[in-house]
Amino acid sequence: MVKLTLFNKLIVAFVALGSYTYGFCYAIFATSIGVPGFYLYFDLEPTSSYTASIIGAVSSLFAAGAAFGAIFQGWLADWVGRKNSLIVSAISSLISSALVAGSVNVPMLVTCRFLQGFGLGMLLALVPLYISEVAPPHRRGALTAFTAGGFAGGYFTSAWIGYACYFAKSLTVQWRLPLALCCVSPLFMLAGVWWLPESPRYLSLKGRTDEAWDVIRRIHHDPTDPGDTAARAEYIQITRQVDFDKHTKAGYLDMFRHPSWRKRAVLTIFLIFAMQSAGILGITNYVVLICQSLDLSGSMPLLMYAVYIVVAASANWANSLAVDRMGRRKMFLIGIPTTGACLLAEALLQRQYVGTQDKPGLSAALFFIFLFGVCYGFFLDPTQFVWCAEIYPTTLRAKGLGLTFFTYFIGAITYTTPAATAFKNIGWKYYLVWVACDVVSVVIVYFYIPETTGLSLEEVGAIFRDTVIVHLTKDGHGLMEADQMDKAPAEEVEDLNGKVDMESISVQKVGG
Numbered sequence: 001m002v003k004l005t006l007f008n009k010l011i012v013a014f015v016a017l018g019s020y021t022y023g024f025c026y027a028i029f030a031t032s033i034g035v036p037g038f039y040l041y042f043d044l045e046p047t048s049s050y051t052a053s054i055i056g057a058v059s060s061l062f063a064a065g066a067a068f069g070a071i072f073q074g075w076l077a078d079w080v081g082r083k084n085s086l087i088v089s090a091i092s093s094l095i096s097s098a099l100v101a102g103s104v105n106v107p108m109l110v111t112c113r114f115l116q117g118f119g120l121g122m123l124l125a126l127v128p129l130y131i132s133e134v135a136p137p138h139r140r141g142a143l144t145a146f147t148a149g150g151f152a153g154g155y156f157t158s159a160w161i162g163y164a165c166y167f168a169k170s171l172t173v174q175w176r177l178p179l180a181l182c183c184v185s186p187l188f189m190l191a192g193v194w195w196l197p198e199s200p201r202y203l204s205l206k207g208r209t210d211e212a213w214d215v216i217r218r219i220h221h222d223p224t225d226p227g228d229t230a231a232r233a234e235y236i237q238i239t240r241q242v243d244f245d246k247h248t249k250a251g252y253l254d255m256f257r258h259p260s261w262r263k264r265a266v267l268t269i270f271l272i273f274a275m276q277s278a279g280i281l282g283i284t285n286y287v288v289l290i291c292q293s294l295d296l297s298g299s300m301p302l303l304m305y306a307v308y309i310v311v312a313a314s315a316n317w318a319n320s321l322a323v324d325r326m327g328r329r330k331m332f333l334i335g336i337p338t339t340g341a342c343l344l345a346e347a348l349l350q351r352q353y354v355g356t357q358d359k360p361g362l363s364a365a366l367f368f369i370f371l372f373g374v375c376y377g378f379f380l381d382p383t384q385f386v387w388c389a390e391i392y393p394t395t396l397r398a399k400g401l402g403l404t405f406f407t408y409f410i411g412a413i414t415y416t417t418p419a420a421t422a423f424k425n426i427g428w429k430y431y432l433v434w435v436a437c438d439v440v441s442v443v444i445v446y447f448y449i450p451e452t453t454g455l456s457l458e459e460v461g462a463i464f465r466d467t468v469i470v471h472l473t474k475d476g477h478g479l480m481e482a483d484q485m486d487k488a489p490a491e492e493v494e495d496l497n498g499k500v501d502m503e504s505i506s507v508q509k510v511g512g
Contacts, residue, residue: 001476023154031162037171069121074402092119276411279434312373335379340438
């Protein structure tokens with residue numbers, strides 16, 4: 001199988017800066033609403049229902065902008081390429097972040113936060129798209145998991161910057177400086193994106209097969225394999241599959257016209273919405289407010305938010321060590337009921353102890369918020385993006401991930417818009433909504449979500465009854481025609497070196 005090279009790791013780490021940017025810019029607003037300077041500048045009463053509605057509107061319009069950005073990315077990435085789309089989205093994120101930081105009134109803040117969401121929605125959707133297309137099959141889960149790992153890193157950084165800025169002497173600096181720092185990572189992306197190679201699958205889609213081979217050879221070159229046979233096998237599989245698939249029109253509406261594509265789309269919508277229905281955005285966005293309801297005051301809610309992000313981010317990063325070993329299905333089937341149990345315990349504890357001075361009871365409630373973050377981060381958060389990035393053919397992958405993140409942000413709107421008001425008015429009962437959703441979700445996952453671990457992106461299509469032109473052999477150095485799969489074990493297929501004339505690799509038939 002193809003080697004995971006240092007160059008491969010570096011480009012994945014760089015592209016994950018896009019999801020870091022999203023995570024930082026999204027989460028930094030949660031720290032801004034935790035400092036008094038924000039409310040004084042915009043003339044808002046922290047505890048009023050009007051303020052809660054304004055905060056909800058800012059959060060929901062950011063998510064709406066991100067949803068439209070994710071959909072737009074689906075067209076853009078297939079039109080100008082993955083690399084150029086990263087450039088466009090980084091520029092958009094930079095400009096809009098500067099405008100958010102410079103907001104002088106509530107209408108400007110709301111409008112600019114929407115524009116910021118648009119750029120960041122594009123950027124976030126591009127991360128798993130690009131990473132999944134350059135990752136080796138046996139490590140694709142771990143590498144694509146950096147999508148969530150990146151924005152966990154953004155949460156991590158924003159939490160501690162927000163906490164530090166709480167102590168700023170200037171009330172304006174308390175909230176405006178963190179928002180201004182959203183401009184930093186897009187600048188880094190724009191400075192470094194020029195050395196990033198284009199996705200070889202996109203190049204194949206556009207008929208630029210020689211360039212595709214050059215990129216694959218650079219990414220997966222193995223000094224112990226002078227003939228680069230594994231890289232060549234991957235190249236042949238990609239080009240032949242794309243050549244077969246690209247004759248079928250692949251637009252957003254077409255996604256729902258073909259049975260196998262429709263199944264993917266429906267499962268994508270279900271899975272992503274199910275993950276949001278586990279309660280993560282409602283909790284992470286309002287940890288500061290939750291901590292205040294648990295009788296923490298002053299800087300302590302911000303400190304607890306920062307610690308929560310450290311714990312949840314650590315679990316998120318640990319996912320990359322397990323997702324390829326445990327498999328996607330097992331992560332879902334363990335994670336969904338576990339997070340549901342945490343929220344049920346949280347609801348019962350808040351029902352009993354919120355409004356009291358019972359320190360052990362309030363501490364237990366805080367513990368289950370943290371445990372929820374660990375379980376969600378380890379089992380569910382990265383895995384959802386890994387699975388959705390894997391299931392679409394190259395001709396449809398950009399739009400499939402557009403749909404993925406459109407659903408993600410619609411889920412964010414669904415649960416973050418009423419969250420501040422719900423926590424204020426019905427308190428612990430709001431958790432029961434998420435618990436009920438988890439019960440339904442785990443049943444559907446068990447019966448309908450297939451395992452994709454270990455397969456090449458091209459071979460995943462067989463799960464959905466698509467035609468797969470050639471399959472990689474078990475060692476990844478050879479290829480087998482689709483009609484040979486039932487006739488001979490993979491180990492009997494000869495090495496690629498003995499079967500293919502490498503000078504005409506794009507047109508030779510393996511085994512001919």
